Amino acid sequence: QKEVEQNSGPLSVPEGAIASLNCTYSDRVSQSFFWYRQYSGKSPELIMSIYSNGDKEDGRFTAQLNKASQYVSLLIRDSQPSDSATYLCAVNKGSNYQLIWGAGTKLIIKP
Amino acid sequence: DADVTQTPRNRITKTGKRIMLECSQTKGHDRMYWYRQDPGLGLRLIYYSFDVKDINKGEISDGYSVSRQAQAKFSLSLESAIPNQTALYFCATSTSNQPQHFGDGTRLSIL
Numbered sequence: 001q002k003e004v005e006q007n008s009g010p011l012s013v014p015e016g017a018i019a020s021l022n023c024t025y026s027d028r029v030s031q032s033f034f035w036y037r038q039y040s041g042k043s044p045e046l047i048m049s050i051y052s053n054g055d056k057e058d059g060r061f062t063a064q065l066n067k068a069s070q071y072v073s074l075l076i077r078d079s080q081p082s083d084s085a086t087y088l089c090a091v092n093k094g095s096n097y098q099l100i101w102g103a104g105t106k107l108i109i110k111p
Numbered sequence: 112d113a114d115v116t117q118t119p120r121n122r123i124t125k126t127g128k129r130i131m132l133e134c135s136q137t138k139g140h141d142r143m144y145w146y147r148q149d150p151g152l153g154l155r156l157i158y159y160s161f162d163v164k165d166i167n168k169g170e171i172s173d174g175y176s177v178s179r180q181a182q183a184k185f186s187l188s189l190e191s192a193i194p195n196q197t198a199l200y201f202c203a204t205s206t207s208n209q210p211q212h213f214g215d216g217t218r219l220s221i222l
Contacts (some may be wrong), residue, residue: 008151034210043201043213044154088153090210099211103153 003027004091006102015111019076023089023102026070032092033065033072037085038104044088048074079109114138115214117202123220130189132217134202140212142205143185145169145177147198148216154201160185161207192221 005024013019021035032051036044050056050063050072062075072091076083089102115136124130134143145157146169156169158177166177174196178186189196197220203211 032210041199041216041218043216046210046212049210098156098159101154103151 002102003100004089004102006087006089006105008103009106010108011105012108012110013079015079015081015109017079019079019083019107019109021074021076021087021089021105021107022071023073023091024071025089025091025100027091027093027100028067028070030067030070030091030093033063034090034092034099035061035063035072035074036088036090038088039085076107081109081111083107084109115202115204115212117200117214117217119217120215121218123222124192125222126193128192128221130192130219132187132200132202132219134185134187134214136183136202136204136214138204138212139182140204140206140209141182142207143179144203144205144211145175145185145187146201146203147171147196148201149198157187194221197221 003026035048037047038044048063050065053065056063060077064073086104086106088104090099092099118133142161144159146154148154155171157175160166160179163179176188200217202214205211
């Protein structure tokens with residue numbers, strides 16, 4: 001079992017709909033959780049971080065964390081074609097900020 | 112100017128050659144990381160450094176070495192390149208309590 005798992009996709013969502021991306025992790029001591037967006041051939045870009053259970057909203061993005069069930073999700077409202085990218089989930093297990101990465105989910109927003 | 116600068120951006124070389132990839136940052140972060148990314152495998156950590164005198168192996172350090180010349184500079188070397196080291200390489204930086212920020216990457220091809 002991988003430490004951080006994501007469905008590789010591709011996940012296809014119509015423009016204007018809500019895109020829902022999920023990530024599960026295996027280590028219960030994980031403390032910090034991050035979503036990065038990566039366009040093809042480009043570097044990962046941090047879009048959301050979440051540290052406590054519940055929802056965190058930033059514009060069209062909402063991160064949701066459930067430590068009891070060991071999953072973290074990213075919702076993208078009013079999806080736009082420019083949201084088409086691979087979304088990477090990263091988890092930090094301790095205070096040293098060494099991240100464990102999922103393989104990413106490819107998201108395609110269809111006009 | 113980019114906060115995290117990687118050079119070169121692209122490199123094609125032959126098996127057996129020694130290669131150095133360089134990373135410099137103006138963010139003032141104390142922590143620096145080298146990753147490689149292969150299709151479908153996500154980001155894998157090669158080496159990381161929490162300060163100039165601290166160097167640590169990541170999950171795939173074999174065949175690689177690093178040098179932290181200054182707080183702002185972290186170089187990755189391939190002593191004798193082999194074709195399966197063909198990949199996209201990223202440098203990242205962070206502080207002790209902030210997520211990682213990435214350079215634009217180096218696309219390395221070994222023939």
